[in-house]
Amino acid sequence: MSESTSSNAGVSIDREGQGITATPQPELLPLDIAERVVAFRHKETGTFRRHVFNPVTRADVDAYFSSMTVATERKSGNSMDYHIDMRTNVLKLYERAIKRVVGYSLTDGQDIMTLPNWKDRVPGVHRLRATEILVKVTESENRADLGIDPEADVVSLDAFWSAGDCGMPHYQGLIHRFTPPTIEHWRKLHNYSTRTKAVGGSQSQRTLHPKLNGVYVELYDELILSAKGYSVGGQPIGGREQCVSKMDCFHKITAISILFDKPSGGEVEELEEV
Known part of the structure; x- marks a missing residue:
């Protein structure tokens, strides 16, 4: 299971009458900006509401995954219940990283930021x-066009990053080049991914499934060679050292989960015996 649980989350929130507006992709994704902005546009009024976040740190990411619950519970007999909580962790990250919001008013017309508990009232x-x-x-949707690099395994990502005056830029084709994993790297991931924890008694036993964010980040830092499509200090990201120290953790986690889940050349191939 991929640890980037938000990767399948839709971008629009049409069911609430709101959405985001994508803008043309800038040249490079700036990893070191001081604030990141997510903007919603209300479809009926055309007004924008902005959520301004501090940079997401490694500690924020660890807290995000620590608050996630993925468990199975075996009842008496053969019945099995699934316990999946992937919303508490999202709200936890919001609480940790949000800096301010713009465009939210109270019933008396005052800005929501005047409330001491404004985070809870959003x-x-x-x-x-x-x-x-x-x-x-x-x-990336165009991952099948990458071909096979003769010296490295290549993963291509797409991501939103921070809204400007015209909407949310959608960055496509963010390239990560890795040293091909060895058997030891595969073994390391397997050892972590199979470490389940059983709690409870014989009548009702719950199995807690592991969270792989930590080992994914470790593997990224061990295997990354270079990245393309990102900037630090206004300049294209450098080699391995900057990738290790500056790359966003969610990008690290997603890239490694893809690297170990699928062939580097593109789609999973349909193979049959001959």
Whole structure:
């Protein structure tokens, strides 16, 4: 299971009468901007509501995954219940990273930021969707066009990053080049991914499934060679050292989950015996 749980989250929030506007892609994704902005546009009024976040740190990412619950519970007999909580962690990240909001007013006309508990008064669905967009990273749709690099395994990502005056730029084709994983790297991931924890008694036993964010980041830092499509200090990101120290953790996690889940040349191939 991919640890980038938000990668499948939709961007629009049409069911709430709101959405985001994508803008043409700038040249490079700036990893070191001081604030990141997620903007919603209300379809009926055309007004914008903005959620301004501090940079998401490694500690924020660890807290995000620590608050996630993925468990199965075996009842008496053969029945099995599934316990999946992937909303508490999203709200936890919002609480940790949000800096301010713009465009939200109280019933008396005052700005919502005048409230001491303003974070709690932002509509819950807006907090969820803003955070899902903040961490949204997916495999590029044009990944099949990459071919096979003779010296490295290549992963291509697409991501939203931060809204400007005209909307949210959608960055496509963010390239990560890796040293091909060895058997030891595969073994390391397998050892972590199979470490389940059983709690409870014989009548009702719950199995907690592992969270792989930590090992994914470790593997990224071990295997990354270079990246393309990102900037630091206004300059294209350098080699391995900058990738390790400056790359966004959700991008690291998504890239590694793709690297170990699928062939580097593109789609999973349909193979049959001959």
